[in-house]
Amino acid sequence: MKRTGARLGQHFLTGTWAAAKLVEAAGVTENDTVLEIGPGKGALTIELLKAGAHVIAIEKDTALVEKLRATFTEKRLTIIDADIRDVKPESLGVKSHEYILAANIPYYITGEIIRTFLSSDIQPKTMALLVQKEVAERIVARDAKESILSIAVKVYGVPSIAAKVTRGNFSPPPSVDSAILVVNSISKSFFNGLDETFFFKILRAGFASKRKFLANNLSIPFGREHALAALIKAGIAEKARAEDISLNEWHQIALNLRAV
Numbered sequence: 001m002k003r004t005g006a007r008l009g010q011h012f013l014t015g016t017w018a019a020a021k022l023v024e025a026a027g028v029t030e031n032d033t034v035l036e037i038g039p040g041k042g043a044l045t046i047e048l049l050k051a052g053a054h055v056i057a058i059e060k061d062t063a064l065v066e067k068l069r070a071t072f073t074e075k076r077l078t079i080i081d082a083d084i085r086d087v088k089p090e091s092l093g094v095k096s097h098e099y100i101l102a103a104n105i106p107y108y109i110t111g112e113i114i115r116t117f118l119s120s121d122i123q124p125k126t127m128a129l130l131v132q133k134e135v136a137e138r139i140v141a142r143d144a145k146e147s148i149l150s151i152a153v154k155v156y157g158v159p160s161i162a163a164k165v166t167r168g169n170f171s172p173p174p175s176v177d178s179a180i181l182v183v184n185s186i187s188k189s190f191f192n193g194l195d196e197t198f199f200f201k202i203l204r205a206g207f208a209s210k211r212k213f214l215a216n217n218l219s220i221p222f223g224r225e226h227a228l229a230a231l232i233k234a235g236i237a238e239k240a241r242a243e244d245i246s247l248n249e250w251h252q253i254a255l256n257l258r259a260v
Contacts, residue, residue, distance in 0.1 A: 010038060010040055010061075010106055011104075011106075011170035011171070011172060011173065011174045012040045012041050012043065012104075012170060012171050013040065013043040013044060013104050013130065013169065013170055014043065014169055014170060014171050015043075015165065015168075015169030015170075016043060016046075016047070018130070018163065018165045018169050018180070019043045019044045019046070019047040020047050021162060021163050021180060022044060022047070022102060022128050022130065022162070022180050023044070023047045023048055023050075023051050023102070023128075024162075025128050025162035025163070025180055025182045026100050026102055026126050026127075026128035026182065027100075027126060028048060028051040028053050028100060028102070029051060029052065029053070030051065030052025030053065031052075032051075032053045032054070032099070032100050033053065033054045033055075033056065033094060033098065033099040033100070034048050034053045034054070034055050034056070034099065034100045034101075034102050035056050035058070035089075035092065035094060035099055035100070035101050035102070035124065036048060036055055036056065036057040036058070036102050036103060037058055037084045037101070037102075037103035037105055037113065038058070038059060038060070038084070038103055038104060038105050038106070039057040039058075039059050039064075039068060039079075040059070040064060040104065041064065041067070041068075042068055042071055042072065043104075044102060044103075044104055045057055045068070045072065045077065048102065049072070049074055049076060049077060052076075053076070053100075054076045054077075055076060055077045055078070056078045056080065056092055056094070057077065057078070057079050057080065058080045058082055058084050058087060059079065059080070059081065059082075060081075060082065060083045060084070062081055065079055065081040080092075084109075084113065085109065085112065085116075089117070089120050089122040090121075090122050094122060095122065096121065096122045096123055097123060097124070097125040097186070097187070098125065099124050099125065100124055100125060100126045100127075100128065101117055101124040101126070101127045101128070101129070102127075102128050102129070103128075103129050103130065104129075104130040105129060105130070105131070107131070107132045107135075107174070110129070110131045110132065110135060111135075111149065113129070114127070114129070114153060114183075115152070118152075118153065118156040118157065118183070118186065119156070119196070123156070123186050123187070123188070124186060125186060126182065126183065126184055126186065127157070127181075127182065127183040127186065128162070128180060128181070128182045128183075129180070129181050129182075130165060130178050130179075130180055130181075131178060131179060131181050132174075132176055132177075132178060132179075133164060133165075133176065133177040133178055133179040134176065135149075135181075136159075136161050136178075136179035136180075136181040137161070137179070138150060139153050139159050139181060140159050140160060140161055140181075145243040145244070146242070146243050146244070146245065146246070146247075147207070147243065148203060148204065148207040148242075151203055151247060151250060152200070152203065153183060154247045155190045155191070155199070155247065155250075156183070156186055156187070156188065156190070157183040157184055157185050157186040157187070158183065158184050158185045159181060159182070159183045160181075160182050160183075160184070161179050161180065161181060161182075162179075162180040162181075162182050163179065163180045164177060164178075164179050165177065165178040165179060165180065166178075190247075190251065193255075194251065194254055194255065194258070195258070198254065198258060199250075199251075199254045201221070202218070202250070202253065202254050202257060203250065205217055205218055205220060205221050205222075206218055206242040206245070206250075206253075207242045207243075208220070210241070210242070210243070212241075213238070213239050213240065213241060214231065214236070214240050214241055214242045214245065215227050215228055215231055215238050215239075215240075217242065218230070218231075218253075218257075222257055226257065227257075229256070230253050230256035230257045231253065231256075233252075233256045234249055234252040234253050234256055235249075236249060236253070
């Protein structure tokens with residue numbers, strides 16, 4: 001039997017203001033193609049269509065797909081019955097940096113969706129997602145402390161929080177509040193002259209143990225002598241921790257380690 005609704009981790013958006021705010025924050029216009037993940041009962045879909053966009057909506061729940069097809073008759077809307085995790089962007093006919101990703105997605109697949117589309121060869125030009133508030137705050141590093149997640153997003157774009165959305169704006173209400181996370185200026189220019197896979201190897205190593213200094217974490221895969229030399233060359237203190245390292249400093253560390 002097909003699982004539905006909250007059993008799939010979905011909390012349907014009922015606050016129409018939040019849907020309108022997400023569309024506004026994403027900068028959606030009538031010239032845009034929007035890939036919407038998990039339209040649910042169509043609250044966000046309505047606002048996307050109001051903005052004049054061409055919408056490709058991907059919904060996993062077959063029962064909801066049938067209801068959406070009965071509700072919407074606009075030719076600018078294509079509804080696909082599928083799990084987004086099984087769909088490749090290139091199969092949708094969208095081109096790199098020529099579409100917007102918009103979604104109210106279950107919390108448990110947030111990281112996977114963000115990773116998949118930011119690292120894809122067919123990146124969106126903008127992402128606007130309703131995610132758990134604490135996750136959004138961690139991505140933008142509101143406390144000035146970076147995380148592996150915040151750096152992993154910032155290497156591809158500029159994240160910001162457009163609005164906080166309390167749990168009462170969903171049905172059923174989740175146990176935590178949400179936020180509209182927007183990622184703009186998406187590209188892979190950060191990796192010009194730097195291997196993407198190699199960079200993430202360094203990033204994962206650097207954050208491997210939060211209690212250890214960055215030099216100690218990087219010493220495991222690269223050796224202490226090379227790790228210290230890379231930090232010194234980047235002007236980073238020996239007792240610095242990964243959470244205190246900026247995006248530009250990570251880039252320099254990677255270049256230094258690549259050279260050894």
